[in-house]
Amino acid sequence: MNPIIKLSDNAALRIKEIMSNAEKNAVGVRVSVKSGGCAGMSYVMEYSKEINPNDELIEDKGVKVYIDSAAVMYLLGTEMDYKKEDFSSSFVFNNPNETERCGCGESFKV
Numbered sequence: 514m515n516p517i518i519k520l521s522d523n524a525a526l527r528i529k530e531i532m533s534n535a536e537k538n539a540v541g542v543r544v545s546v547k548s549g550g551c552a553g554m555s556y557v558m559e560y561s562k563e564i565n566p567n568d569e570l571i572e573d574k575g576v577k578v579y580i581d582s583a584a585v586m587y588l589l590g591t592e593m594d595y596k597k598e599d600f601s602s603s604f605v606f607n608n609p610n611e612t613e614r615c616g617c618g619e620s621f622k623v
Contacts, residue, residue, distance in 0.1 A: 516571050517580050518544070518588050523595040524604060525574035532576065538562050541570075544588070545581030552613050554587065556606050 520528070528542050543561035546554050561568075567582040580588060591608040 515590065516573065517569055517585055518571055518578065518591045518593050518606075520571070520573045520576065520578065521592060521594040522574065523597075524593045525576050527595040527604070528576040528578065535560055536562075540564060541577035541579050543568065543579040543581065544584060544593075546584040546587050556604075558604060 531542065532539065539560040539562055541561045543559050543565075545557045545559075547557050549555050561579045564570075565579065565581075568579040569582065569585055571578045571580060578593075587610060588606075588608065589610065591606050591610070594605045594607060596603060596605050
């Protein structure tokens with residue numbers, strides 16, 4: 514079975530950096546989606562302090578990413594990347610389920 518999301522090398526490296534600076538009680542990074550943004554849904558990344566039994570765990574390239582159970586259907590087949598540009602750096606979700614994405618890239622529609 515394919516993982517729900519795949520991590521690029523850059524994303525995995527950045528998550529390792531983030532986790533090395535995280536509070537001691539953080540167990541990993543959690544990805545979820547919430548309603549909002551100009552296209553209807555937006556990605557949310559946060560530290561996971563506890564393991565939610567309903568979360569899906571992705572272990573890839575030495576990092577753990579927890580996927581909110583409600584977000585799984587929106588994220589299937591997504592590649593998570595990390596892009597560093599001159600004035601900003603951010604995680605980028607290359608999601609095949611998106612039908613629309615707002616201009617700022619903050620939200621999407623499936």
